[in-house]
Amino acid sequence: MKISDILQLTEARVVCGSFSSQTEVERAFSSDLMSDVLTLDSENILLITGLANPQSIRTAEMADIHFILLVRNKKATEEMIRLAEENHITLMETPFSLFRTSGILYQAGLMPVY
């Protein structure tokens, strides 16, 4: 699914990062527990999380995840933005909840990891 479609469907905004209009992710995973995220084997995934602290960025960095969607109007902190920029991670924020965000994207065809 195209990042631009994800932004539109979840009424999200980009906090930092750049990507082309054709950039896509293959699958998504929703979790607030970072070790759960670190079990994933897939490439090219979107992390959907309510965890608004630097550890969500560090986790993405280690797992080679390049797209993070923060839910429920959680605001990325300055430190998160700094780390995301340093590691070429695109950070987005949606007002929707984790459940609603996941439901919308799943229904629109974004594949789950499991």
Add this chain to the structure above:
Amino acid sequence: MVIEQTYFIRGGDFSHAGDASSKVKKLLKQLGVDARKIKNIVIALYEAEVNIVAHAWEGMIRISIEADRISCTLEDKGPGIEDIGQAMVEGYSTASKEVREMGFGAGMGLSNIKRNTDVLEITSEVGVGTKVYMVNYF
């Protein structure tokens, strides 16, 4: 050629948890190590680093990179682990509420480390600390 680095880790300091692993990742990239291998190494190292922050008081990470491998030794002063076998079980966690709020405490860390390393040795003394030694071959 052997590259050696040492990093100090403060217990409870979640704003810096992962800084050491991040530096190691950048170093391995510079050295041209295969991306898939780097991912295995840094996931294991990051989990072990976060474990010091989450469960111990302070610790030290020493890494040594040789032509065919990286060895990481993480030694901490902390409560130690009474039953390492039990701690390795997926889902087992004694993480505090504060640690869970930081996004950890799934009880997946040690099994993630196991899965991502070629050699893993954990030794621990209750009330003194824990030592994690791991090796990945390139």
